[in-house]
Structures are given as C-alpha cells and as structure tokens.
Amino acid sequence: MTAPELDILGRAHALFTGQREMPLLEPTSALPPVVTDGLPTAYRRAANWHGDELGAARRVDAELSAILVRAQRDHRDAQQQTRAVLEAARADAESAPDNPVAQRELTRRRAARLRAQHAHVLAARRRARRRLALLRALRYRRRRLRMPAPNSRAALAVRAALSRLGCPYVWGATGPDRFDCSGLVKWAYAQAGVHLDRTTYDQINDGVPVARSEVRPGDLVFPHAGHVQMAIGNGMVVEAPHAGANVQISRMGANVAIRRPL
Known part of the structure; x- marks a missing residue:
C-alpha cells in the first residue's frame, strides 16, 4: 500500500x-491638486471627474x-501542509511493522494521512474560489455600468448580493452565509x-x-421557472447557481424572463 499512498x-x-x-501592483500615483479657480465650470467638472476616477483606480x-497577497499566502500554506503529510508518509515507508498491533497502527496513520491531504486540497480549492469571486467583483466595479441611483432600493439589493x-x-x-438561488x-x-416571495415559482410573478x-x-x-438570478449590469448577473457551487457572477443567458420588483 505504500507506493500507491505515496503516489x-x-x-x-x-x-x-x-x-x-505573482508580481504585486505598484500603487497608482496620486495627481497633484488641480487649481481650478477662474476656469470654466465644464473644466472644473472634468477635472473633478478624473480625480474621482483616479481615486477609484x-x-x-x-x-x-x-487579494494577490492572500492568494500567494494560501498557496504557500497549502504547499507546506501537503509537503508535511507527504514527508510523514515517506518516513513511515522506512519502517516495517513486525507485529499485528504495529501493522494496525501503520494502517491507521495511512488512512489519517489520506484524509488530511484530501482536506488540505479541498480547503485550498474553497479559498481559490473565494479569491476568484473577489477578483470578478473587482472587474465588475471597474466597468462602466448603467447602474441605478446609488441609494435606490435596486442598488442596495445589488450591493447586498455582491457582498455574498x-x-x-x-x-x-436564505442567508446570511449560505443561500439557494431564491434565498x-x-x-x-x-x-x-x-x-420578495420565497421561491422562484412565486418570485417569477413578483413586480412587473x-x-x-x-x-x-x-x-x-x-x-x-426553477432558477433566479439578479442582473448587475453589462449583461452579467449574480447568482447562487447550484449545489457544490458558490455565489458567483455569471453571464446572462439569451432566453430569459425578467421581472422588476416594485
């Protein structure tokens, strides 16, 4: 069993x-204050707009x-954890149990190592999915989208969904840390x-x-009728897609029904 286990x-x-x-980003330089006294209103507005854009960038x-720093740290942690399990298995491979009790103990350690390695890989995968979701959210924020008014109910709902x-x-x-699609x-x-109503079969009749x-x-x-998403602009939606997945940003399909809550 040693060779298959080590493999x-x-x-x-x-x-x-x-x-x-991964190389890290150099901080974006701040622009010096722009003196706009005595200049046309249109110029002042443009200067302020560009300043806001730079601040957002x-x-x-x-x-x-x-996010990149955390991703690198996650990678190093998973590398160290899986290496420790592998090295323990290699050390055990040098020993030859000479009685039934020692053989049972060796079998127990092998099973424990396989479970631990499996858990390390699954945990790393969950962290990677979380980082990917955060990167997609950043990409979404940097696009020019036709958004509702910042304090409108629709905008608050979009921000709430993206926070998940x-x-x-x-x-x-139904939340706040786990969801199905309608939840x-x-x-x-x-x-x-x-x-809103609880299920997709009722929500599809909400609003207009x-x-x-x-x-x-x-x-x-x-x-x-059995699945609902929330539009976030630019042909994208946020959704809780299916079992085994996480809340994510996806592209809107071509054949969809759309309702606007009132």
Whole structure:
C-alpha cells in the first residue's frame, strides 16, 4: 500500500509546486491638486471627474494587491501542509511493522494521512474560489455600468448580493452565509427593505415584466421557472447557481424572463 499512498499524496502536493510568485501592483500615483479657480465650470467638472476616477483606480489596485497577497499566502500554506503529510508518509515507508498491533497502527496513520491531504486540497480549492469571486467583483466595479441611483432600493439589493460572493449554495438556505438561488435574491432585497416571495415559482410573478433589452441592475432574471438570478449590469448577473457551487457572477443567458420588483 505504500507506493500507491505515496503516489496519491505526491500528486496532491504537486498541485502546489512549480508556481512562480505573482508580481504585486505598484500603487497608482496620486495627481497633484488641480487649481481650478477662474476656469470654466465644464473644466472644473472634468477635472473633478478624473480625480474621482483616479481615486477609484487606486482603491481597486489596493484591493487587488491584497487579494494577490492572500492568494500567494494560501498557496504557500497549502504547499507546506501537503509537503508535511507527504514527508510523514515517506518516513513511515522506512519502517516495517513486525507485529499485528504495529501493522494496525501503520494502517491507521495511512488512512489519517489520506484524509488530511484530501482536506488540505479541498480547503485550498474553497479559498481559490473565494479569491476568484473577489477578483470578478473587482472587474465588475471597474466597468462602466448603467447602474441605478446609488441609494435606490435596486442598488442596495445589488450591493447586498455582491457582498455574498463566495458563499456556498445550500438548498433551502436564505442567508446570511449560505443561500439557494431564491434565498439569495430574497435576502438581498430584504436588505433594501423590499419583500420578495420565497421561491422562484412565486418570485417569477413578483413586480412587473421587463424586456431583455430594458434590463437594469436589480432586475430578477429567470433562465427557467426553477432558477433566479439578479442582473448587475453589462449583461452579467449574480447568482447562487447550484449545489457544490458558490455565489458567483455569471453571464446572462439569451432566453430569459425578467421581472422588476416594485
């Protein structure tokens, strides 16, 4: 059993080897204050707009750098954890039990190592999915989107749904840390003070119907009667897709029904 065990543990460890360190972003330089006294109003507005854009870019760069740092740390941790399990197995391979009790103890250690290595890989995968969800959210924020007014109920619901990126799908769950598809949109709109029905089969009758060409962030999107998503703009939706997945950003399908909560 030693050779198959070492092969399995070695392949798990190899998932976290051979990757170079990712370069981190240099902070975006701040512009010096712009003197606008005596200049036309249009120029002052443009200068302020560009200043706001630069500030937003600096904040996104800082968040991206933090995500990359955490991703590198996660990778190193998984590498060290899986290496420790592999090295323990190699050390055990040098011993030859000479009685039934020692043989049973060796078998127990082998089973424990396989379980531990499996747990390390699964934990690393969950962390990677979380980092990916955060990166997608950053990409979404940097796009020019046709968003509702910042303090509108739809905007509050969109922000609430996006704050749950990476949370696991659990059938029947309504938050705040796990959701099914209808539970996510119900919870998000509840944060904006709007009541939605519980299931997709009822939510598909909430609000008013909207043509796909008129979809706005916050609208409920139904690929079919058994699944609901929330539009976030630019042809994208946020959703709790299915068992085994996490809350994520996806592309909106072509054949969908859309409802706008009132």
